[in-house]
Amino acid sequence: MTNQIRTGILALAVAFSAGIHAALVPEHLKEMPPLGYAFIVAAVIGGAIAAALMVRPRDRRIPLLAGVFCVGQIVAWGLFVTIPVPLFSGTPEPIEMIALVSKAAELVGLAFAIRLGAFSQLRHVMPRTGDSRTPGETQKLRMDAGVGVSPRGQEGREGEGTVPVRLEDRLRVRWRRATSPGRTAGRLVRICAVAAAVVATAALPGCATHHRTGEARQSRREFPVAPTFRANTGKPLREPRELRSHNGFLRATLPLDETDVDVAGARVRGKVYGGSFPGPTLRVWPGDTLELRVVNRLGEPTNLHEHGFHVSPIGISDNVLRTLPGRSANSVRVRIPRDMSPGTYWYHAHLHALVEEQVFSGLSGVIIVDGLVRRLARGLRRVADHLIALKDLQVQDGAIIDHNIDSNAPTTRTVNGQLDPVLRVQTNRTQLLRLANISADIWYRLALDGARFHVIGEDANPVGQVWRARELVLPPGKRYDVLVRWPRPGTYRLLTLPMSTGPGGDTYPGRELATIRVGGPSAREVPWPHSLGPLPRFDHAHVDRVRHLTFSEDPAQSRFLINGRQFDATRVDQVVRLGATEEWVIRNTSREQHPFHLHVDDFQVIAVNGRPYHARSLQDTVPLPVGGEVRIRMRFRDYLGAFVYHCHILAHEDAGMMGVVEVTRTGRHPSVRTLRELRNMHAAMTMAGHHSHLAHP
Numbered sequence: 284m285t286n287q288i289r290t291g292i293l294a295l296a297v298a299f300s301a302g303i304h305a306a307l308v309p310e311h312l313k314e315m316p317p318l319g320y321a322f323i324v325a326a327v328i329g330g331a332i333a334a335a336l337m338v339r340p341r342d343r344r345i346p347l348l349a350g351v352f353c354v355g356q357i358v359a360w361g362l363f364v365t366i367p368v369p370l371f372s373g374t375p376e377p378i379e380m381i382a383l384v385s386k387a388a389e390l391v392g393l394a395f396a397i398r399l400g401a402f403s404q405l406r407h408v409m410p411r412t413g414d415s416r417t418p419g420e421t422q423k424l425r426m427d428a429g430v431g432v433s434p435r436g437q438e439g440r441e442g443e444g445t446v447p448v449r450l451e452d453r454l455r456v457r458w459r460r461a462t463s464p465g466r467t468a469g470r471l472v473r474i475c476a477v478a479a480a481v482v483a484t485a486a487l488p489g490c491a492t493h494h495r496t497g498e499a500r501q502s503r504r505e506f507p508v509a510p511t512f513r514a515n516t517g518k519p520l521r522e523p524r525e526l527r528s529h530n531g532f533l534r535a536t537l538p539l540d541e542t543d544v545d546v547a548g549a550r551v552r553g554k555v556y557g558g559s560f561p562g563p564t565l566r567v568w569p570g571d572t573l574e575l576r577v578v579n580r581l582g583e584p585t586n587l588h589e590h591g592f593h594v595s596p597i598g599i600s601d602n603v604l605r606t607l608p609g610r611s612a613n614s615v616r617v618r619i620p621r622d623m624s625p626g627t628y629w630y631h632a633h634l635h636a637l638v639e640e641q642v643f644s645g646l647s648g649v650i651i652v653d654g655l656v657r658r659l660a661r662g663l664r665r666v667a668d669h670l671i672a673l674k675d676l677q678v679q680d681g682a683i684i685d686h687n688i689d690s691n692a693p694t695t696r697t698v699n700g701q702l703d704p705v706l707r708v709q710t711n712r713t714q715l716l717r718l719a720n721i722s723a724d725i726w727y728r729l730a731l732d733g734a735r736f737h738v739i740g741e742d743a744n745p746v747g748q749v750w751r752a753r754e755l756v757l758p759p760g761k762r763y764d765v766l767v768r769w770p771r772p773g774t775y776r777l778l779t780l781p782m783s784t785g786p787g788g789d790t791y792p793g794r795e796l797a798t799i800r801v802g803g804p805s806a807r808e809v810p811w812p813h814s815l816g817p818l819p820r821f822d823h824a825h826v827d828r829v830r831h832l833t834f835s836e837d838p839a840q841s842r843f844l845i846n847g848r849q850f851d852a853t854r855v856d857q858v859v860r861l862g863a864t865e866e867w868v869i870r871n872t873s874r875e876q877h878p879f880h881l882h883v884d885d886f887q888v889i890a891v892n893g894r895p896y897h898a899r900s901l902q903d904t905v906p907l908p909v910g911g912e913v914r915i916r917m918r919f920r921d922y923l924g925a926f927v928y929h930c931h932i933l934a935h936e937d938a939g940m941m942g943v944v945e946v947t948r949t950g951r952h953p954s955v956r957t958l959r960e961l962r963n964m965h966a967a968m969t970m971a972g973h974h975s976h977l978a979h980p
């Protein structure tokens with residue numbers, strides 16, 4: 284292969300990389316402007332180098348520039364995908380095919396630049412004087428440069444100071460000799476390079492912006508709706524009835540009934556709040572008081588938990604040790620602090636050993652604490668606000684099954700209790716989607732075609748840095764508040780992609796969850812927000828105490844354990860001092876992921892599997908990787924009392940994967956009140972006939 288051909292291939296590789304960068308500029312300018320500018324610079328430099336290689340194929344400084352360009356691109360990309368830099372990244376997305384293609388081109392370019400001796404020249408071009416060079420070094424240098432030692436090339440005669448110059452001259456001669464024979468072939472390769480660069484630049488913007496809609500068309504067969512009972516699809520997206528606060532109070536009756544409810548046009552029997560699947564949405568403001576009369580018409584006890592709320596865990600507030608007996612009416616009064624973070628929360632039944640079956644048969648709903656949209660810039664405050672509550676069910680003989688639930692069995696995945704509903708949106712108008720997994724056991728791996736998620740809130744914590752994602756994994760209990768928009772009219776889909784929770788866990792097929800029809804005149808372009816609040820700062824905080832928790836399983840006896848023990852309704856597992864900042868190191872030695880959830884006080888994820896985690900906000904639920912470890916930090920502020928931490932796969936929680944933490948003034952002993960409450964709860968469970976072997980092996 285002649286150097287002409289090598290130069291041509293090098294030009295082709297650099298032009299290809301520059302073309303890809305140019306193609307991605309519009310998308311990045313729109314979503315992450317600094318990255319867009321960086322891509323413009325890369326495209327211009329790459330284009331100039333490729334052009335120079337073609338115009339002056341004999342100038343041997345240009346392969347060096349090309350080599351440096353390729354190395355620079357590869358290194359910059361490597362840093363981009365590994366180290367989070369504000370404004371440039373914060374994009375936990377899968378590495379894209381287009382980036383890999385570009386890096387492959389740059390590697391090819393680098394290889395050919397090296398073959399052309401680009402880097403061995405460096406040693407001569409560098410200001411190194413000949414007087415320090417020994418004869419042996421000079422010879423090696425010549426060999427490296429591909430220059431044979433001529434009979435005349437005796438160092439002594441040349442004069443030491445002139446050696447580099449002479450070498451350069453020789454290199455040039457050798458270069459000319461190498462480039463002259465394959466002139467026709469070289470020209471051909473150069474023409475191909477120009478053509479490839481033109482094609483790449485013209486075709487790739489299309490690929491970059493349209494490949495997701497392309498996926499959408501294929502996905503019809505790949506991601507069916509696949510209900511497990513007769514249900515209708517394609518109805519306009521509805522939201523559950525809303526109960527709103529007035530003058531600082533949300534006063535409402537929340538009945539629990541076992542009754543026939545409408546799920547996607549079918550009548551199925553379930554246990555539900557307020558006669559609907561899912562329950563009504565409770566909508567409040569920070570500083571409000573929630574006053575609910577919970578009328579339990581079921582023949583079994585229950586409990587009401589406000590997931591994610593930073594409120595008192597004692598008395599008739601968010602108290603999970605309290606039992607609301609069957610056929611009884613009880614008051615629940617929750618004072619929401621003024622500094623409660625706005626976003627999407629949810630409520631559900633939480634009486635140990637009955638949690639999975641009660642939530643699965645219907646007992647969950649969404650709570651919205653308003654104020655999130657107020658944190659957006661003026662141009663975004665008129666976003667369309669949609670709840671996307673994800674809940675699945677399995678129906679047998681007209682009823683939702685509530686015994687021996689198999690979370691891995693075929694299940695029907697609903698959005699707000701509907702099957703593949705249709706959401707109509709205006710072209711390019713920003714939409715706020717409140718994604719909430721309010722199901723009992725199953726996970727979601729959400730993706731949209733034609734748009735990306737811009738995450739503005741996680742577990743109802745507004746983020747300090749907005750991040751975008753192609754996919755979001757939602758274990759049970761997880762919520763993301765996201766902004767999305769579709770710049771072109773068309774039909775798009777909300778999907779859950781196939782996923783597995785580990786070799787010992789569940790495997791879920793891909794499913795279509797909702798259809799989005801985009802049309803009408805395009806809305807005015809509004810910039811995406813960058814931040815909705817401060818970043819969490821526990822990574823710099825003083826830690827008062829470190830605790831170690833190990834989540835494990837005993838599959839033979841289907842026992843789920845924390846630190847080798849099942850939940851015991853007579854034991855307080857952790858006693859914490861009020862105001863203490865703690866670090867919990869949570870390991871998962873089982874063969875499936877478990878979503879760790881802590882009540883009352885949200886935490887910052889500090890590290891996952893030993894690698895520092897760039898947290899954009901606090902959160903209340905985090906998946907524990909298989910065989911992995913998550914480090915979190917939180918401050919037990921404001922509230923005394925006992926509450927729990929547990930795996931939010933509710934089958935696991937019921938089977939023992941839960942512990943009690945009590946916050947006291949001294950942090951030494953559990954309180955008498957808590958021990959009494961625990962005993963009462965234990966007695967209630969026993970009376971209900973659900974004093975299962977699970978609680979006491």
Ligand SMILES: [Cu+2]
Nearest residue numbers: 877930932935
């Ligand atoms: Cu679990």
